[in-house]
Amino acid sequence: MTGIQSVIKASHSAGVPHSTMALAHLRASQINGCSPCVYNGAITAQKAGETDERLFAVAAWRETDLFTESERAALALAEAMTRLADRTDAVPDEVWNQAADHFDEQQLAGLVLWVATTNLFNRLNATTRQPAGAAW
Numbered sequence: 571m572t573g574i575q576s577v578i579k580a581s582h583s584a585g586v587p588h589s590t591m592a593l594a595h596l597r598a599s600q601i602n603g604c605s606p607c608v609y610n611g612a613i614t615a616q617k618a619g620e621t622d623e624r625l626f627a628v629a630a631w632r633e634t635d636l637f638t639e640s641e642r643a644a645l646a647l648a649e650a651m652t653r654l655a656d657r658t659d660a661v662p663d664e665v666w667n668q669a670a671d672h673f674d675e676q677q678l679a680g681l682v683l684w685v686a687t688t689n690l691f692n693r694l695n696a697t698t699r700q701p702a703g704a705a706w
Contacts, residue, residue: 577687584680586673588618590641594648594681595688596628601652604692605702640672644681651685 582591592615599607612625627634631645647661647669654660669678694700 574687574690577683581680581684581687584676584683586644586677586681586684589615589620590644591681591684592618592620593624593628593631593637593641594644594685596625597631597645598648598652598685598688599692600629601649602689602692602696604695604700606695606700607688607692609702643669643672647681648685648688651682652689 582588592611596608596611596615599611615625616622624636627636628645631637631642637645643665646665650661650665669681673681
């Protein structure tokens with residue numbers, strides 16, 4: 571756990587807004603069906619000031635104007651990274667370039683690391699059938 575905590579700390583110190591990281595985490599967790607990550611991710615985002623309206627709309631982020639362009643780029647990247655097998659070009663240049671337009675190299679590295687870490691936890695929790703609402 572110490573190593574994973576170091577990765578989490580590094581990803582969150584890259585300069586990406588906390589709310590953007592929370593939205594990317596929530597979207598990847600929704601896709602993977604990780605109930606504790608969806609639940610705890612939403613609770614954590616709320617405590618950090620995120621609105622219910624935006625949290626309820628994360629799964630439909632393309633169909634709403636509630637998210638900024640940089641948040642949309644992060645959500646698109648999170649989706650592509652999470653659904654690697656859904657297309658032959660796992661993370662299309664268009665998705666990567668859009669993210670690179672909004673985040674510098676350090677921020678992009680932090681975002682990628684965070685989504686990868688989220689996917690790790692999603693897989694661990696889904697595999698071991700961890701319930702939503704469980705204390706961590």
